Amino acid sequence: xxxxxxxxxxxxxxxxxxxxxGPLRAILRIPFGWQVLIGLVLGVxxxxxxxxxxxxxxxxxxxxxxxxxxxxxxxxxxxLKALVPPLIFLAIVTSIANLRKVTNAARLAWKTLLWFAIxxxxxxxxxxxxxxxxxxxxxxxxxxxxxxxxxxQGGWLDFLTGLVPSNFLGLSASASGDGSxxxxxxxxxxxxxxxxxxxxxxxxxxxxxxxxxxTGSALEVVQKLLWWVIRLxxxxxxxxxxxxxxxxxxxxxxxxxxxxxxxxxGLLLVLLVVYPVLLKVSGLSVGSFFRGVWPATSLAFVxxxxxxxxxxxxxxxxxxxxxxxxxxxxIPLGATTKMDGCAAIYxxxxxxxxxxxxxxxxxxxxxxxxxxxxxxxxxxxxxxxxATVMLTLTLSTLGLPLEGVGLLLAIDPxxxxxxxxxxxxxxxxxxxxxxxREKILDQSAYDAARRTSFQVIQAEQAQEAVDAAEGAxxxxxxxxxxxx
Numbered sequence: 001x002x003x004x005x006x007x008x009x010x011x012x013x014x015x016x017x018x019x020x021x022g023p024l025r026a027i028l029r030i031p032f033g034w035q036v037l038i039g040l041v042l043g044v045x046x047x048x049x050x051x052x053x054x055x056x057x058x059x060x061x062x063x064x065x066x067x068x069x070x071x072x073x074x075x076x077x078x079x080l081k082a083l084v085p086p087l088i089f090l091a092i093v094t095s096i097a098n099l100r101k102v103t104n105a106a107r108l109a110w111k112t113l114l115w116f117a118i119x120x121x122x123x124x125x126x127x128x129x130x131x132x133x134x135x136x137x138x139x140x141x142x143x144x145x146x147x148x149x150x151x152x153q154g155g156w157l158d159f160l161t162g163l164v165p166s167n168f169l170g171l172s173a174s175a176s177g178d179g180s181x182x183x184x185x186x187x188x189x190x191x192x193x194x195x196x197x198x199x200x201x202x203x204x205x206x207x208x209x210x211x212x213x214x215t216g217s218a219l220e221v222v223q224k225l226l227w228w229v230i231r232l233x234x235x236x237x238x239x240x241x242x243x244x245x246x247x248x249x250x251x252x253x254x255x256x257x258x259x260x261x262x263x264x265x266g267l268l269l270v271l272l273v274v275y276p277v278l279l280k281v282s283g284l285s286v287g288s289f290f291r292g293v294w295p296a297t298s299l300a301f302v303x304x305x306x307x308x309x310x311x312x313x314x315x316x317x318x319x320x321x322x323x324x325x326x327x328x329x330x331i332p333l334g335a336t337t338k339m340d341g342c343a344a345i346y347x348x349x350x351x352x353x354x355x356x357x358x359x360x361x362x363x364x365x366x367x368x369x370x371x372x373x374x375x376x377x378x379x380x381x382x383x384x385x386x387a388t389v390m391l392t393l394t395l396s397t398l399g400l401p402l403e404g405v406g407l408l409l410a411i412d413p414x415x416x417x418x419x420x421x422x423x424x425x426x427x428x429x430x431x432x433x434x435x436x437r438e439k440i441l442d443q444s445a446y447d448a449a450r451r452t453s454f455q456v457i458q459a460e461q462a463q464e465a466v467d468a469a470e471g472a473x474x475x476x477x478x479x480x481x482x483x484x
Contacts, residue, residue: 036302039237043069046238047245066246072239079229080308083222087307088190089197090219091332096198097212098325108438112330115430116338117375119278123270123344123426124374128367130266131352136259138356165189191336223311230312233302240304244413256411259353266345267418275429282433285447292320292449293428300424304416309424310335317428320449321442322435330434334427341419341426344374347394354395354404366398373397 030038046069056063062070099105166189201208276286296313303309314331318324348370355362373394395402435441 035234036237036298039234039302040241043238043241044245047242050242050246066243069239069242069246073236073241073243074239076229076232076236076239076303077305079232080226080303080305083226083229084305084307085190086218086222087226087310088332088336089194090215090222091310091328092191092194092336093198093201093215094212094219095329095332096195097201097208097215098328100202104438108326108329108434111434111438112333112430115434116334119270119274119340119426119430120338120344120375121371122274123266123340123422124348124371126269126274127262127266127345127348127374128352128370130262131349134258134262135352135356136256136262136349137353165193226308226311230299230303230308233299237302240302240413256408259349259408260411260415262349263346263415264418266349267341267422270340270345271422271425275425278429278433282436284432284436288446288449289320289429289432292316292446293425296428297421297425301417301421304413304420306335306339306420306423306427309420313424313428317431319445320428320432321445322431323440323442326435326440327431330431331427334430335424338427338430339419339423341422342416345422346415346419347391348374350391350404350408351394351398351400353408354400355398357404357407358401360400362398369397370394 046065050063050065050069053063053065056066099109201212275289279286279289293316296309296316299312300306300309306313310331313335314327317327317331322330351370352362354360355366391405391408392402395404432441432446436443436446
């Protein structure tokens with residue numbers, strides 16, 4: 001019998017195979033990180049082109065390219081927001097229910113909250129320090145006519161009353177001038193409802209098992225839908241960044257240059273100095289952490305949504321050795337309350353900017369109030385894009401003009417990318433540190449953490465689902481054999 005030795009395909013054969021897959025197949029083979037990077041570059045280029053085209057004939061004065069970019073970006077964010085209410089409810093209920101499997105659940109919960117507060121405190125102190133050193137807003141080139149009070153504001157009374165659910169779904173409706181009705185949701189109210197339902201599930205005990213099976217299955221479905229939306233992130237990036245550049249251009253960044261630089265320097269100090277120090281103090285490898293968390297950090301930078309990134313954050317955290325029963329509690333909680341970027345560095349610097357712009361001196365009491373609001377009020381951001389509510393909460397507490405928010409809105413999309421990336425990285429960091437200190441971290445998995453791609457994570461999750469289905473089928477066959 002003759003045997004033939006397999007040969008490697010020639011470059012020509014490989015090229016033909018790539019062409020046979022079609023252009024879409026070739027694009028999908030590009031690593032997800034590179035897809036996002038290409039989207040960033042393309043967004044900037046198209047934004048600059050749209051800005052050079054000048055105003056269009058539309059009612060808002062936007063040209064066709066700006067309108068297209070805005071539509072693409074808005075559609076991407078709308079898809080993320082559509083999945084947020086069920087994601088919050090199902091994730092929080094499931095994560096609280098999972099604590100019944102943990103003997104030291106209360107200890108894990110309060111240590112997680114403690115580390116949330118510690119990292120937020122450090123972040124806000126860095127923000128205050130940068131603001132005191134550079135005095136953003138004192139000599140800003142931004143025109144005072146840009147000052148405008150935001151439509152969405154936050155005060156302590158509003159924050160507290162907003163915690164009380166108006167209905168079980170946390171939804172509200174508003175009528176517009178043309179007679180149409182739009183629905184919106186209050187993430188804080190959904191969070192409160194979810195916590196209450198989760199505690200009720202623990203209280204009911206065994207009778208709640210069918211409900212938990214339903215919520216667990218529903219969470220898997222919602223997360224799968226979210227993965228599909230995340231695959232659109234490179235396209236959404238083109239629209240979001242392109243529209244920001246076209247609408248505001250680089251002039252806005254130039255006028256607010258000191259403030260913009262302060263925010264990103266603060267974010268980088270926390271990301272590249274504070275977090276590594278905390279990891280080292282906890283006896284953890286800095287390189288392993290950043291290699292492991294990179295997919296979530298990069299996705300957060302693009303999506304500008306901690307909640308939208310939550311499935312990826314939980315996945316990479318588990319891959320770094322954090323037990324699933326703890327990660328499924330810490331990450332959803334962090335996605336709604338852990339905001340080192342949006343709720344610590346940014347509002348502290350923004351408050352100092354507004355005070356300097358209007359010539360209002362800040363005393364030691366004011367700085368202490370900034371710290372208090374940042375550490376305790378971070379849940380007001382509720383994991384969604386933007387930090388306007390948290391900023392107005394800080395300004396109203398200090399008695400600063402809310403109109404100052406309008407001065408900063410022009411560059412908010414650009415700042416929000418960095419803020420959200422830091423938020424998500426910090427959420428994973430706390431879970432890893434607490435797991436290490438409580439001796440439940442799989443150290444070998446953590447040390448082996450590697451930088452990976454979105455496609456690899458998806459493939460591994462698909463394989464896990466297949467293995468789980470095969471395991472369940474095998475268990476059913478064993479039961480049938482035993483009963484026979």
